[in-house]
Amino acid sequence: MSQALIADVSADNFQQVVIENSNQIPVLVDFWAPWCGPCKSVMPILEKLAEEYAGLFLLAKINIDDHSALADQYAVRSVPSFKLFKQGEMVAELTGGQPESAFRELLDAHIARPSDAIRAQAQQAFVSGQMDQALALLGEAAQLDPLNHKVHLDLVQMYLQTGHLDKATNLFNKLPDEAKNSTEGKPMSVILSFAEIMQTTDDIQTLQKKLADNPNDPAALYGFASILVMHREYEKAMQTLLKLFSVDRSYADGGAQKGLIKLFDMLAEQAPGLVKAYRRKLQTLLY
Template structure:
């Protein structure tokens, strides 16, 4: 099993530890000082991540009181300051006593995980209708890289897309907190929620028949909106939820409002312009 890569760095070993190693894996340099309170609060977070990612990046710690020439070389004006090096170059910088999520986001963007190729193969197999093969590849990826929660999220999504709501929900609930709160998990949580609503509601043919008789049937509109959201008809889903909100904003304890916000969160990155448009429409109805 791979171990965490953590090293104390000074002027004499900077080239070897940081620059040379950065050609093989990302190197996160932590410029810190013994008198710095935020430095002390962040250090355990970085060491935890180094242990979690176990060999996928190197944490290099530089005490600026003992290495002022390195601090000057990289224009470190305050501590803690963090520089991420890849291929001999500084490619990203963070400053201050940041939460774990910020460091995790930085690392995830640059780390190449051994399980990622298996994830890609699994997705290809799934797209070709080979569910069993896809699941097998994901299980192999999980064994190879247990800390990569994206593997489990992939499996949850496959279960959802094949109608296995119970299996998807069970697996998602078993994931660690960092997986359930990861940005990628927002979409999965939303899909699970809409799938549960559709499973508990009336059949789509019944809903469509009711809306044909009465386009303002709030219950049917709400069911249609959940169905559309589940099947990635996001704009139509937002339109339906907006109509529910206009007809009865208290329906299902404010369900239209809650689900609109859920969709905005799910699509904040992938459908930024759509979210911006419908967030504006929704806000106009609030006041």
């Protein structure tokens, strides 16, 4: 079993430990100081991640009191400061007492996990309609890399896309919080909440007929919005939820506003302009 890679770094070994090793695996450099409270809080988090990732990245620790020249060279203005090196170059950085989730997101964006190639094969099999093969491949990936929660999130997504909401929900609920709150997990949580609504509503043809007869039918609007989300028609879903909010903002215990806020959070990074526009529309209706 691979061991955690942790090293104390000085000016004498920086080139070898950080730069040269970064050609093989990502190297996360932690600039810290003995007098720094947040540094002491973050260090156990980083060491835990180094243990968990077991050789997928190297944690390099630099005491700026002892090696101020290195801190100056990399423009460290405050501690703790974290810089990620890959292929000899700094590719990302964080500053301050960050939570564990922030470090996971930083690392996962740059680490090639042994299960990633198998995940890609599973996705290809799924797209080709070979569900059994996709499931077998994901099982293989999970055995190879049990701590890669993206494998399980892939399976949740496959269950959703094939209409197995119960299986998707049960699997998602069993995942640890770090998986649920990850970049991939948060959107999945939103999608599942709308999938549950869709399960209790009419089919799309019935809903469209109801809305043709009565465009202000709250139940039809709510159900139609959930179907739009499941089909990734996010802007149309927000339009529908805004319509519901204007018709009956209290329907389903404020379901329209809650649904919009979930979509805003989910789309904040990938479609900031769209979120800004619809957030403004909601605020106009609110006030």
